[in-house]
Amino acid sequence: MRHAHTVEQVRAAEAALMARLPDGTLMQRAVAGLAATCARLLAGARGRVYGSRVVVLAGSGDNGGDALYAGALLARRGAAVTAVLLDPARAHPGGLAALRAARGLVLTEQEAGLAAFTGADLALDGIVGIGGRGGLRPPAQPYAAAPRPGTVVAVDVPSGVDPDTGEVPGVALRADVTVAFGTLKPGLLIDPGASYAGAVQLVGIGLDLPPAALTALQHPDVAALLPRPDTESDKYRRGVVGVAAGSARYPGAALLAVAGALRGGAGAVRYVGTAAEEVVRRFPEVLVTEGGPAGAGRVQAWVVGPGGGEGAERALREALASDVPVLVDADGLTELARLGPAALAGRTAPTLLTPHTGEAARLLAGADQGPPPQADGLAAARLRTAHRLASAYRATALLKGSTTVVAEPTGEARSNPTGTSWLATAGSGDVLAGLAGSLLAAGLAPLDAASAAAYLHGLAGRRAAGRGAPVTATDVARQLPAVWRDVHGGAAPARGAGRGARPDDARPDGRRAAAGARPGGRH
Numbered sequence: 001m002r003h004a005h006t007v008e009q010v011r012a013a014e015a016a017l018m019a020r021l022p023d024g025t026l027m028q029r030a031v032a033g034l035a036a037t038c039a040r041l042l043a044g045a046r047g048r049v050y051g052s053r054v055v056v057l058a059g060s061g062d063n064g065g066d067a068l069y070a071g072a073l074l075a076r077r078g079a080a081v082t083a084v085l086l087d088p089a090r091a092h093p094g095g096l097a098a099l100r101a102a103r104g105l106v107l108t109e110q111e112a113g114l115a116a117f118t119g120a121d122l123a124l125d126g127i128v129g130i131g132g133r134g135g136l137r138p139p140a141q142p143y144a145a146a147p148r149p150g151t152v153v154a155v156d157v158p159s160g161v162d163p164d165t166g167e168v169p170g171v172a173l174r175a176d177v178t179v180a181f182g183t184l185k186p187g188l189l190i191d192p193g194a195s196y197a198g199a200v201q202l203v204g205i206g207l208d209l210p211p212a213a214l215t216a217l218q219h220p221d222v223a224a225l226l227p228r229p230d231t232e233s234d235k236y237r238r239g240v241v242g243v244a245a246g247s248a249r250y251p252g253a254a255l256l257a258v259a260g261a262l263r264g265g266a267g268a269v270r271y272v273g274t275a276a277e278e279v280v281r282r283f284p285e286v287l288v289t290e291g292g293p294a295g296a297g298r299v300q301a302w303v304v305g306p307g308g309g310e311g312a313e314r315a316l317r318e319a320l321a322s323d324v325p326v327l328v329d330a331d332g333l334t335e336l337a338r339l340g341p342a343a344l345a346g347r348t349a350p351t352l353l354t355p356h357t358g359e360a361a362r363l364l365a366g367a368d369q370g371p372p373p374q375a376d377g378l379a380a381a382r383l384r385t386a387h388r389l390a391s392a393y394r395a396t397a398l399l400k401g402s403t404t405v406v407a408e409p410t411g412e413a414r415s416n417p418t419g420t421s422w423l424a425t426a427g428s429g430d431v432l433a434g435l436a437g438s439l440l441a442a443g444l445a446p447l448d449a450a451s452a453a454a455y456l457h458g459l460a461g462r463r464a465a466g467r468g469a470p471v472t473a474t475d476v477a478r479q480l481p482a483v484w485r486d487v488h489g490g491a492a493p494a495r496g497a498g499r500g501a502r503p504d505d506a507r508p509d510g511r512r513a514a515a516g517a518r519p520g521g522r523h
C-alpha cells in the first residue's frame, strides 16, 4: 500500500520529530536521499557524476535549502553545479553557504537566463515544496515552457502542483522524478499533479505519521482483497450479484456489465431487465428475470444503471429498497441526481456511486451544492470532488477518469495507480460497474470493492492496449482473468501502455526499477 499525507499531517509529524532531534537533522536526512537519487540518475545517464552539469532552481524556503545542499553534495563529487536563486534576498542561508563552499556557481535568474537550465544534465526543482501555494510565480514560469534539460528532479513536490490535491492552479514544472520526503503527498498520486511528478521515490526521514489521508493499492494489497473460493464454498456463499442494466436502446450495456460481473469473483450473476434474451445467448451461465430487482430472487449486491434508459428509475427505486449493497452507475446516477441524497437516507446497506465527471456534476447539482459545477473543474479537482460526493450522499463515491479516486463519507480515500487513457472507450465503465458489483457481492467493503475493481480494470485496459493500441470494452473484460492472475503472481503490469508506464517505485506492483535507470517517456 502506498500512503500519502497532507501538508498539515506532515508539518505536525515534522514538528514532533524536530523537537527531539538536533537542528537540521531532518533536512540532512532528506538531502542525503535526494543527492543519492540524483547521483544514481547521473551515473545511469552519463556513466558518472564527475563532470556532469547540474542546475539548482532555488526558491525562498526550505525546499530551496534542500536543493542547494544536494547541489553542494553533487559539487563535491565533481559535478559542475549552478544555482539559480529565484528570490536572492531570501535564499536558504545554510544551503547557499554549503554550495559556495563546494565551489558551486550562484546566479540570479536574470544572470543565468534559461541556458543553464536547458543545457543541464540534471535540474533540481527546489522552487517550492509543501509551502507552495498557487502556480509558479513569474520569475519561475519561463522554466516550465523552456526546452527540457536531461532530467528534471522535483524536490518533494513538483513546484506549482498543490501537494494536498494534485490540482495545478496555474503553471507547474514537469518532473521526470520526484523525490518525496517522509511520505508521499496526495498531489503526487492524483492527476493532473501525478502527471507532473513522473516517477515518485520516497526518502524516509523517520516521521511518525498518523493514518494516511490517501492510499493507493499495489499488487499484494489487491491479491489479499480478492475473494478466493475454498472447500466450503458454493455459488451462493461466494455471493450472487444482481445486474439491472441495459434497455431496448442500449442492450450492449447489459452485456458489458454482466461480462464484468462474471469475472469479479461472485458465485453467480443474476440479470434483470429487457436484454435478458441477448444476455443468455451470450452468457448461458447467467440467471435471468424479466422486470425489476424487487421481483428477482435473493442477491448479495445490486448493480443498477448502465444503459438503463427508461427502466433506470424503477431499477434504482427497487434496488435501493433492498437491504444489500447497491452500486449506482450511469442512468441510475442521473435518476439519483434527480431525487437527491434523500433517496439514500433510509438505506441500511452501503451504496457505491460510480460517476464520471459529467455525472458527478449532476449529482452535486442534485445535492444542492450551490451553483451547478462544471465537469471540467471537477476533473481538475478530483479528490475534492470525490470527497464532496461522498459527504453529500453519505455514500462511497468512485470518480472515474484520468486518475480514478474513491472516497468514503468517513474521509478515507484511495487513488488508483493503474489507469490508462485507452480505457476512455464506450462501455468500459459498464465493465467496471459489473466488476465492482461482483466484488461487493463477494463481501468486500465498498472502499475495497471499488478500489480493487478500478485497479483490475486499469490493468486490464493496459494489458488489452499492449504497447499502445485502441481497445474495446469487450477486450477489457476479456483481460480480467489474466490480470487477476497477475496480481496474485506478482507479475508486472504491461509496460508502455498509455501514461501508466512509470519506471520505478511508482509502479503499481511496488517493485523498483534498477538503480540509475534513466527515466523515460516524458520529454
Ligand SMILES: NC(=O)C1=CN([C@@H]2O[C@H](COP(=O)(O)OP(=O)(O)OC[C@H]3O[C@@H](n4cnc5c(N)ncnc54)[C@H](O)[C@@H]3O)[C@@H](O)[C@H]2O)[C@@H](O)CC1
Residues within 6 Å of the ligand: 014, 018, 026, 027, 028, 030, 031, 059, 060, 061, 062, 063, 064, 066, 127, 128, 129, 130, 131, 132, 133, 134, 135, 136, 137, 155, 156, 157, 160, 181, 205
Ligand atoms: N520542515 C522540515 O522538517 C523539513 C522540510 N523539508 C523541506 O521543506 C519544504 C517546506 O519548506 P517551507 O516550509 O520553507 O516551504 P517551501 O520551501 O515549500 O516554500 C515556502 C516559500 O515559498 C514561497 N512561495 C509560496 N508559494 C509560492 C509560489 N507559488 N511561487 C514561489 N514562491 C512561493 C513562500 O512565500 C515561502 O517563502 C518541504 O517541501 C521539504 O522540501 C525537508 O528538508 C525535510 C524536513
Ligand SMILES: Nc1ncnc2c1ncn2[C@@H]1O[C@H](COP(=O)(O)OP(=O)(O)O)[C@@H](O)[C@H]1O
Residues within 6 Å of the ligand: 330, 356, 399, 400, 401, 402, 403, 404, 419, 420, 421, 422, 423, 424, 425, 426, 427, 428, 429, 430, 431, 432, 457
Ligand atoms: N483519460 C483517462 N485516463 C484513464 N482512464 C480514463 C480516462 N477517461 C476515462 N477513463 C476510464 O474509462 C472508463 C470510462 O467509463 P465511463 O465514462 O462510464 O464510460 P461508459 O459510460 O462509456 O462506459 C472509466 O473506468 C474511466 O475511469
Ligand SMILES: [K+]
Residues within 6 Å of the ligand: 063, 125, 126, 127, 128, 129, 154, 155, 156, 157, 158, 159
Ligand atoms: K519542488
